[in-house]
Amino acid sequence: MAFRKDLLLISSWIKPNTKVLDLGCGNGELLKILKQDKNISGYGIDNDIKNIKLSLRNNVNVLQMDLDKGLNGFELESFDYVVLAQSLQVIKNPKELLNQMLRIGKEIIISFPNMGHWSSRIQLLTCGVMPVTGNLPYAWHDTPNIHLCTIKDFLKFCKDNNFEILEHSITDNNQKTNLLTKMIPNLFGKIATFRIK
Amino acid sequence: MDENSIGYVIPTIASIKNPLKLLSGRVLSQYDLRYETYGSLNKDKSNAVLICHALSGNHHVAGYHEGEEKPGWWNNMIGPSKPIDTNKLFVVCLNNLGGCHGSTGPTSINPETNKTYGSDFPIITVSDWVTSQKELMSYLGIPFWKFVIGGSLGGMQALQWSFQYPELINNCIAIAAAPKLTAQNIAFNEIARQAIMKDPNWHNGNYLEKGVSPDQGLALARMLGHITYLSDESMREKFGRDLKTSKLNFNYDVEFQIESYLKYQGEKFVTGFDANTYMLMTKSLDYFDPIKDMSQSLIKNLQKSKSKFLIISFTSDWRFPPKRSKEIVKLLLDNERNVSYSEISADGGHDAFLMGNHDYFDIMRSFILESNNGI
Structure with a gap:
């Protein structure tokens, strides 16, 4: 199975020999590669039994839990990093979850698809329909994505909540930066990744 | 096989x-x-x-x-x-x-x-x-x-x-x-033990010497336990309110399917299980x-x-x-x-x-x- 490119960036931000909690861990590939390459320890959390099985097959510790029910079982600063990769948009109460992540993690890493990308804007502007893109392939009535945002929205959200942004990366679909994603990230960035404390 | x-x-x-x-x-x-x-x-x-x-x-x-x-x-x-x-x-x-x-x-x-x-x-x-x-x-x-x-x-x-x-x-x-x-778990175990100990054949646990066994008590204990092993959903699905007979009899005999099932479970259990072992196992659970x-x-x-x-x-x-x-x-x-x-x-x-x-x-x-x- 090919490694998800957006996870490469996240793994490059994580220091060796640390403790990582990966929320919405999918098949556990991020933790698997971090274990192999950086000797990290940690756990994945997912609520889909299919992903629990896949993570177990990847020899990753995985806990079947519903993120919308909170992270009360975890102690203050018990992890070096808490990661939420491409799942922010499915969370019922993002603010509450981010606060919890910041409680249990020394730093948190979040990535999400940017709704401000020109392809989404064009669909709404020219066709007058809710955008359906490669990253967000669902029709409006049948989508798990209930809290989509743009990079600008997210920056305001961090400012309003006093979240300190340590590092960020705005990339195109191939996880590359280019002149356009640097100049006008909210229009040309597909995936946004933030490291926050 | x-x-x-x-x-x-x-x-x-x-x-x-x-x-x-x-x-x-x-x-x-x-x-x-x-x-x-x-x-x-x-x-x-x-x-x-x-x-x-x-x-x-x-x-x-x-x-x-x-x-x-x-x-x-x-x-x-x-x-x-x-x-x-x-x-x-x-x-x-x-x-x-x-x-x-x-x-x-x-x-x-x-x-x-x-x-x-x-x-x-x-x-x-x-x-x-x-x-x-x-x-x-x-x-x-x-x-x-x-x-x-x-x-x-x-x-x-x-x-x-x-x-x-x-x-x-x-x-x-x-x-x-x-x-x-939990207290609730221990409570269920205690009722099971009481059922056994209240059986006239219990003889303070030395029933084998008398050639008897507290089968009624043990069966009751098993019936009670069995309810806690099943879920409300599974009992509804399996038995609902189905009757064994075609109509209500207005007496205290076994009428509902669930009653008959529990009775059967209790009776089956006592043929292969010792009451003292049941007492011991429940106590071991309580102490854990x-x-x-x-x-x-x-x-x-x-x-x-x-x-x-x-x-x-x-x-x-x-x-x-x-x-x-x-x-x-x-x-x-x-x-x-x-x-x-x-x-x-x-x-x-x-x-x-x-x-x-x-x-x-x-x-x-x-x-x-x-x-x-x-x-």
């Missing part, structure tokens, strides 16, 4: 001569453990699995006994190409000390008095069981367990192994278990509280443990519901152990751990396969 059955199996007796000092302070100078094994121990002795049984279980976990139609109690889980795959693993299961299926227990003869123990048989705790299981392990020449696996009270033994002998266990699977009993009992040394033991843990619960289990399993997960997380947790959607209640369920079996298979790599 199903296609992937182990086939016919024969139990064996291990006579342990090492005196066992029990948590109660009493000592068993010698004792027998009846056990079965499936598959074969590999050359470097690295594929042994211990299965721990629950309240009413025994050593006959899989395969068939000659002349019997029903296979062992976990036959769907254990066998060639099953989740606990006997083509690769060497599976050991025993009747716990204090049991009534061939291991030394209340129905055995006390060598000091030459009479049956009856209620004089000491109360055995989960920790005592684990100590005796370790004796069996040495007897069989097994250096460590690749897996210790159990459901319910069996899951508690699996956990106890990881606290008591962390260096002897590589993987621990505790299914539908709890870190200790390793976290409270954990001295600093046991906590250190757990932290030394390199064991991987898999904790499984079932959504409709109200005897040991998912939140109890999550308490175990929390303990392991706080001690930075390698733990995975799965909550299986199932209607079967507490007994779901004994039933075939695609997701449940897949989770078991995935964990065992990956942990077993390298054999």
Whole structure:
């Protein structure tokens, strides 16, 4: 199975020999590669039994839990990093979850698809329909994505909540930066990744 | 016989001569453990699995006994190409000390008095069981367990192994278990014991000397227990309000199907189970509280443990519901152990751990396969 490119960036931000909690861990590939390459320890959390099985097959510790029910079982600063990769948009109460992540993690890493990308804007502007893109392939009535945002929205959200942004990366679909994603990230960035404390 | 059955199996007796000092302070100078094994121990002795049984279980976990139609109690889980795959693993299961299926227990003869123990048989705790299981392990020449696996009270033994002998266990699977009993759990156990002790044939537990047994009390205890093993959903689905007869009779005979089912379960149970063993097993459940009992040394033991843990619960289990399993997960997380947790959607209640369920079996298979790599 090919490694998800957006996870490469996240793994490059994580220091060796640390403790990582990966929320919405999918098949556990991020933790698997971090274990192999950086000797990290940690756990994945997912609520889909299919992903629990896949993570177990990847020899990753995985806990079947519903993120919308909170992270009360975890102690203050018990992890070096808490990661939420491409799942922010499915969370019922993002603010509450981010606060919890910041409680249990020394730093948190979040990535999400940017709704401000020109392809989404064009669909709404020219066709007058809710955008359906490669990253967000669902029709409006049948989508798990209930809290989509743009990079600008997210920056305001961090400012309003006093979240300190340590590092960020705005990339195109191939996880590359280019002149356009640097100049006008909210229009040309597909995936946004933030490291926050 | 199903296609992937182990086939016919024969139990064996291990006579342990090492005196066992029990948590109660009493000592068993010698004792027998009846056990079965499936598959074969590999050359470097690295594929042994211990299965721990629950309240009413025994050593006959899989395969068939000659002349019997029903296979062992976990036959769907254990066998060639099953989740606990006997083509690769060497599976050991025993009747716990204090049991009534061939291991030394209340129905055995006390060598000091030459009479049956009856209620004089000491109360055995989960920790005592684990100590005796370790004796069996040495007897069989097994250096460590690749897996210790159990459901319910069996899951508690699996956990106890990881606290008591962390260096002897590589993987621990505790299914539908709890870190200790709640007041409600203990209350149900106490009613079961009262039912037995109020039976006119109880004779303070020394009924065998009188040639009788407290069958009515034991049947009642089993009926009560059985309700707690099923879920509301599964009882509705299986029995609803169906009547045995076509109309209401306006008397107190068995009328509803559920009444008839419970009566049958109770009556069936007493033919193969000893009341003193039931008393002892429920007490052992009540006493289990390793976290409270954990001295600093046991906590250190757990932290030394390199064991991987898999904790499984079932959504409709109200005897040991998912939140109890999550308490175990929390303990392991706080001690930075390698733990995975799965909550299986199932209607079967507490007994779901004994039933075939695609997701449940897949989770078991995935964990065992990956942990077993390298054999």
